Amino acid sequence: MLGVHDITISFEGRPLLERVSLALDAGEIVALLGPSGSGKSTLLRIIAGLIVPEGGTVEIDGADCTHVPTHRRSVGMVFQDEQLFPHLSVGANVAFGLKMAGMAARERRRRSDDMLELVGLGGFGDRQVGRLSGGEAKRVALARSLAPTPKVLLLDEPLTGLDRELHDRLADEVAAILRATGTTAIWVTHDAAEAAAVADRIVRLGAGTSS
Amino acid sequence: MDRYRDPLNRLPRWFVAAVAAPPLGFLLLFYVWPFATLAWRGLGVDAIVDTLDRADTWKVLWFTTWQASASTLLTLTLGLAPAWAVSRFSFAGRRAFLSALTAVFVLPTVVVGAAIVAVLPASLDHSVWAILGAHVVFNLAVVVRTVGAVWEQLPPELEEAAATLGAGPGRAFRSVTLPLLRPALAAAGAIIFLFTFTSFGVIRVLGTAGRSTIEVEVWRRATQLGDLGGAAVLALLQLAVLAALVTWSARAQRRHTHTIGLQGALPRRRPIGRQRWWVASSVGGALAVVMVPLLALVERSMRTDGSYSLAAWRSLGDDEIRPGLRLGVDPLGALRNSATTALWATLFAVVIGGLAVIAITALGRSGRLLDTGLMLPLGTSAVTIGFGMLITFDAPPVDWRASWWLVPVGHALVAVPFVVRAALGVGRSIDPDLRAAAATLGAPPIRAWATTTLPFLRRPLATGAGLAAAISLGEFGATSFLSRSGSETLPIAIERLLGRTGRLFQAQAFALSAILAAATMTIVMLVDAGAAFERREDHARRP
Numbered sequence: 001m002l003g004v005h006d007i008t009i010s011f012e013g014r015p016l017l018e019r020v021s022l023a024l025d026a027g028e029i030v031a032l033l034g035p036s037g038s039g040k041s042t043l044l045r046i047i048a049g050l051i052v053p054e055g056g057t058v059e060i061d062g063a064d065c066t067h068v069p070t071h072r073r074s075v076g077m078v079f080q081d082e083q084l085f086p087h088l089s090v091g092a093n094v095a096f097g098l099k100m101a102g103m104a105a106r107e108r109r110r111r112s113d114d115m116l117e118l119v120g121l122g123g124f125g126d127r128q129v130g131r132l133s134g135g136e137a138k139r140v141a142l143a144r145s146l147a148p149t150p151k152v153l154l155l156d157e158p159l160t161g162l163d164r165e166l167h168d169r170l171a172d173e174v175a176a177i178l179r180a181t182g183t184t185a186i187w188v189t190h191d192a193a194e195a196a197a198v199a200d201r202i203v204r205l206g207a208g209t210s211s
Numbered sequence: 212m213d214r215y216r217d218p219l220n221r222l223p224r225w226f227v228a229a230v231a232a233p234p235l236g237f238l239l240l241f242y243v244w245p246f247a248t249l250a251w252r253g254l255g256v257d258a259i260v261d262t263l264d265r266a267d268t269w270k271v272l273w274f275t276t277w278q279a280s281a282s283t284l285l286t287l288t289l290g291l292a293p294a295w296a297v298s299r300f301s302f303a304g305r306r307a308f309l310s311a312l313t314a315v316f317v318l319p320t321v322v323v324g325a326a327i328v329a330v331l332p333a334s335l336d337h338s339v340w341a342i343l344g345a346h347v348v349f350n351l352a353v354v355v356r357t358v359g360a361v362w363e364q365l366p367p368e369l370e371e372a373a374a375t376l377g378a379g380p381g382r383a384f385r386s387v388t389l390p391l392l393r394p395a396l397a398a399a400g401a402i403i404f405l406f407t408f409t410s411f412g413v414i415r416v417l418g419t420a421g422r423s424t425i426e427v428e429v430w431r432r433a434t435q436l437g438d439l440g441g442a443a444v445l446a447l448l449q450l451a452v453l454a455a456l457v458t459w460s461a462r463a464q465r466r467h468t469h470t471i472g473l474q475g476a477l478p479r480r481r482p483i484g485r486q487r488w489w490v491a492s493s494v495g496g497a498l499a500v501v502m503v504p505l506l507a508l509v510e511r512s513m514r515t516d517g518s519y520s521l522a523a524w525r526s527l528g529d530d531e532i533r534p535g536l537r538l539g540v541d542p543l544g545a546l547r548n549s550a551t552t553a554l555w556a557t558l559f560a561v562v563i564g565g566l567a568v569i570a571i572t573a574l575g576r577s578g579r580l581l582d583t584g585l586m587l588p589l590g591t592s593a594v595t596i597g598f599g600m601l602i603t604f605d606a607p608p609v610d611w612r613a614s615w616w617l618v619p620v621g622h623a624l625v626a627v628p629f630v631v632r633a634a635l636g637v638g639r640s641i642d643p644d645l646r647a648a649a650a651t652l653g654a655p656p657i658r659a660w661a662t663t664t665l666p667f668l669r670r671p672l673a674t675g676a677g678l679a680a681a682i683s684l685g686e687f688g689a690t691s692f693l694s695r696s697g698s699e700t701l702p703i704a705i706e707r708l709l710g711r712t713g714r715l716f717q718a719q720a721f722a723l724s725a726i727l728a729a730a731t732m733t734i735v736m737l738v739d740a741g742a743a744f745e746r747r748e749d750h751a752r753r754p
C-alpha cells in the first residue's frame with residue numbers, strides 16, 4: 001500500500017534521515033517510535049509531500065509520487081496541534097476534504113454527520129471550533145482526515161498534550177476507529193506504551209537506525 | 212518549519228506575480244516616478260546655488276529648526292508630570308485621560324491650528340506662541356505614552372534608596388530617575404522633533420511670512436511663486452536633514468537600550484496625602500492644555516457677533532455672502548467632497564494594501580523588498596509626495612491634474628503603509644501547518660492558501676480601512692498641491708475660511724473643524740474598540 005525507499009534528508013547540513021525504508025500493507029497500523037529529533041515527523045511530512053527528500057522515493061498504491069503535490073496524494077494527516085480551520089464550524093471542517101473532492105453539498109452534510117457520529121461527537125456539526133475541549137478537537141481532527149477516505153493516514157503525535165486518563169481512552173478509541181474503517185496508518189509517537197497499545201507493528205527510528 | 216521547503220505545494224508563479232503587480236505598479240507610478248522627477252529638478256547645480264544664495268532660505272531653515280527644538284523641549288517638560296502621574300498611580304479616569312491625549316494626537320493638523328486660533332485672543336493668533344502651543348497640544352500624548360511606558364517599570368525603591376543615602380526628593384529625581392528615563396525622553400524627543408520639523412498644517416494656519424517651515428516654504432515657492440526648482444531643492448534638503456536625524460537617533464537609541472534591565476509594569480498605587488494634589492494638578496493641567504482649545508472651537512463656532520447663535524452652522528450650506536456675491540468656498544460642499552474622497556482613498560488603500568500584504572507573505576524573502584518600498588511614503592512628507600505628483604502628472608499623456616481620482620490616490624499613498632502594518636503581522640503569524648492541513652485534505656495550492664489566509668485578513672484590513680479613512684479626512688499636505696478649485700476637502704476649506712476676514716467665516720471654519728474633529732475621533736475610537744474586542748475574543752478562545 002505504502003512504500004518508502006531509501007529516503008535521505010539532511011537538516012542544516014547534518015544528516016537527519018539516511019536511507020530509511022518502510023513498507024505498509026493495506027489496513028496495517030504502524031507506530032513510528034523514536035526520540036524527539038530522530039526525524040519521525042520529517043518522514044511523515046515527506047510521505048505527505050510537504051517536504052521533498054534529497055534522495056529516495058515514496059510510493060502510494062504502487063505509484064511513485066515522490067514529486068506529486070500534496071493535494072493529489074490522497075494522504076490524510078492528523079497534526080499534533082490539530083490545525084482545525086478556526087473560521088469554519090466543526091461540520092464545515094469535517095466536510096472540507098469532501099468539498100475538495102467535489103462531493104455535492106447534501107451528501108457532504110450526511111457524510112460529515114456520520115464521521116462525527118463515528119468519533120463520538122454526533123450533533124457537534126454546528127459548533128464553533130474555538131469552543132471545543134482538547135479531546136473534542138482531536139476527535140474532530142481525526143474525523144476531518146478520515147472523511148475523504150485517504151489511502152494512508154498519517155498521525156503526528158496525535159495525543160500529545162492530553163492528560164493521562166483521556167490519553168489512554170482516546171488511544172484505544174482512535175485505534176479502534178482506524179481498524180473499523182480499515183485505514184492504513186502511520187502513527188508517530190515518542191511513547192512506547194502508546195505505540196504498543198495502538199499499532200500492529202512498531203518501527204523504531206533512532207540515530208542511524210533504519211528498518 | 213518554514214513553508215519554503217515545500218516546493219511541491221508552492222503557489223504558482225503567475226498567481227504571485229498577478230497579486231504583486233498592482234501594489235508594485237502603484238508604488239512605481241505614484242511614488243517612485245514622482246520622486247525621481249522631483250530629485251531630477253532639485254539636483255540641478257543652478258537651482259541649488261540659487262536657493263542657497265537666497266537669504267530667506269536660511270531664515271526658513273533657522274525658524275524651522277528653532278521652533279522644532281523649542282516645541283520639543285516645551286512638550287517634554289510639560290509632559291513629564293502627567294507621565295509620572297499615569298505611570299505611578301491608579302486613579303479614576305486614568306484610561307479616559309490617556310484616550311483623550313491619544314485622540315488629540317490623531318486630529319488633523321488644520322483642526323488643531325483652528326483650535327488654537329479659537330482659544331487665543333486675536334493678538335496672539337499669529338505669534339510664535341500659537342505655533343508652540345499647537346505643537347504641545349498635539350504631541351503631549353507622545354511624551355506621556357513613551358516616557359510613561361518606561362517610568363512604570365522603574366521601581367520606586369530606587370528613589371527610596373537614594374533617599375537613604377541622603378538625597379532629597381528633587382536630588383533623587385535628578386540623579387536617579389531622570390538618567391534612567393533619558394533613553395525614553397530621547398526617543399519621545401526625536402519623534403516630536405520629526406513631527407514639528409515637518410509641521411505644515413499648523414504653520415499654514417498660524418504662521419506668517421517670517422515664520423515658515425521648510426514644508427510651508429516648499430508649498431509657497433511651488434504653488435504661489437512658481438519656483439519649482441527652489442521648492443524641489445528645499446524638499447530634498449529637508450529629506451536629507453530628516454534622514455540624518457533618523458539615522459542618528461536610531462544609533463543613539465541602540466546604544467542605550469541594553470543599559471537597563473526592565474521587568475514589566477509594576478503595580479500602580481492609589482495616591483495618598485499630598486500625592487493626590489500633585490496627581491490631580493498634573494493630570495488636570497495636561498487635560499486642560501489639550502481639551503480647552505477643542506472646547507473653544509465648539510464655543511467659537513456658535514458665536515458670531517459677540518452673541519451666541521447658530522448662524523455659522525446654519526449658513527454652512529450656502530456660499531453666498533450677499534445676493535450675487537460668492538465666496539468661492541462652499542463649506543457643505545467641502546464636507547461632501549471630503550466624504551467622497553475619504554471613501555475612494557480608503558478603497559484604494561485597502562485594495563492596494565491588502566494585495567501588498569498577500570504578495571509580501573506569499574513572496575517570502577523577496578517580499579521584504581515590496582514591504583520596504585511601500586513603507587517609503589511614510590518617511591517622505593506628504594508635501595513632498597503631493598509636490599512630486601503635481602510636477603509629474605502635468606503633461607500629456609499623464610496630465611492627470613484634473614482627474615477626480617488624483618487626490619484619493621495621493622491620500623491612499625499616505626495611508627497604504629498603515630494598512631500594510633495593520634494586516635501584515637496577522638498575515639505572517641498564520642501557522643504554515645494550517646495550509647499543510649488544507650493540502651492534505653485535497654486543496655490545491657491557491658485554494659489551500661486562500662482558505663487559510665483570507666479569512667484572517669478581514670479584521671485587520673477593517674482596522675486599516677478605518678485608519679485610511681481618518682488619514683484621508685485630515686490630509687492637508689498632499690491635498691494642498693493636488694486639490695482642484697471647486698472640489699476642496701474639509702481641511703482646505705477650513706484653512707481658506709480662517710484666512711478670510713469676517714467673523715462669520717471664522718465661525719464657519721470652527722464649525723467645520725468641530726465636525727472634522729468629531730469624525731476623526733469617532734473613526735479612531737471605533738478602530739480602537741474593534742482592536743480591543745478582538746483581543747478579548749482571542750483571550751476567550753484560548754483554552
